[in-house]
Amino acid sequence: MDLRQLRYFLKVAELSSFRAAAETLNISQPALGAQVRKLEEELDVVLFTRHSRGVDTTDAGRLLMEHARALLERAEMASREVRRFSGAPGGIVKIGVTPSIGRVLAPKLLEVCADRHPDIEVNLTQAFSHELDRALLSSRVDMAFSTTEMDEERFESLPLLLQKTYVVGTPEALDGLSSPVSINELEFLPLAMDARNEERTHFLQDLAARKGVKLRNVRPPIHSMSIRREIVLSGSCSTIVPYAVFAQEISQGLFRALEVDETGLHRNLNLNTRTVETMMPAEHVIRQLVVELVDNHISAGDFGWLFPQTT
Numbered sequence: 001m002d003l004r005q006l007r008y009f010l011k012v013a014e015l016s017s018f019r020a021a022a023e024t025l026n027i028s029q030p031a032l033g034a035q036v037r038k039l040e041e042e043l044d045v046v047l048f049t050r051h052s053r054g055v056d057t058t059d060a061g062r063l064l065m066e067h068a069r070a071l072l073e074r075a076e077m078a079s080r081e082v083r084r085f086s087g088a089p090g091g092i093v094k095i096g097v098t099p100s101i102g103r104v105l106a107p108k109l110l111e112v113c114a115d116r117h118p119d120i121e122v123n124l125t126q127a128f129s130h131e132l133d134r135a136l137l138s139s140r141v142d143m144a145f146s147t148t149e150m151d152e153e154r155f156e157s158l159p160l161l162l163q164k165t166y167v168v169g170t171p172e173a174l175d176g177l178s179s180p181v182s183i184n185e186l187e188f189l190p191l192a193m194d195a196r197n198e199e200r201t202h203f204l205q206d207l208a209a210r211k212g213v214k215l216r217n218v219r220p221p222i223h224s225m226s227i228r229r230e231i232v233l234s235g236s237c238s239t240i241v242p243y244a245v246f247a248q249e250i251s252q253g254l255f256r257a258l259e260v261d262e263t264g265l266h267r268n269l270n271l272n273t274r275t276v277e278t279m280m281p282a283e284h285v286i287r288q289l290v291v292e293l294v295d296n297h298i299s300a301g302d303f304g305w306l307f308p309q310t311t
Helices: 003-015 018-025 029-043 059-083 099-104 106-116 129-137 198-210 225-234 243-251 281-300
Strands: 048-051 054-057 091-097 120-126 143-146 155-163 166-169 239-241 256-259 267-274
Touching (some): 091 099, 099 243, 129 267, 166 243
């Protein structure tokens, strides 16, 4: 049993298909099948049951999945720690970015990294904080922007910025309102919220309830950022987001942004990473670059970003 066989087995198990796994791994299906058969013969068990739509993992296969994930993660960690002594920074750094960071920071990060560090390749994944936290814990990304402060000994959180919360809508939709906006002024305002960021929606509604205000016009949540943008652009609804999510539209005059007068809605945005001692050199470089770019934006007064609050 070797790591390659475990990696192949795990991909088949995750996709429930030899064909899909072979395409993902960029190997032939017969070669993949041969490696899995060798693994089954060595362990003297059946790992998959075949059917017309693909495969199902057996009880033995499900147990092996747990061990395979742990072994591959340990092997990756060992490789990273040893490569710290390899010399000049290089390799792939996988970063999880939130929608706001994806719009205003990620393009510059890619540009500056390519210019200064051509041997480092940055791969980006966009999702919300809770999804990126899981991706970091499972080693699918090397670092992640998140409002969560990591409480796990393998990881650490670097506070980057304090992110304010804004009501964003067309000038017509927000006519009569001025910044900052109180919770009371949101009572009858039509709002389109993101279904994937339930934390902000629930916190906003709970905050309003504690102040004796009921938000009476919150529309059914929307799963797509692009659809939410079009709805807000139509003028039928406004939304509540960090400024950077729609910074381009605001700068073009399509939207207005009014700060919500509730500090409880503001959030520190962290860069969550492995501990400094276990980072690869390339990860150190990207971490420093992120801090530099964020600090430049804060100093310029961009996006309503402030230096982070620390306790």
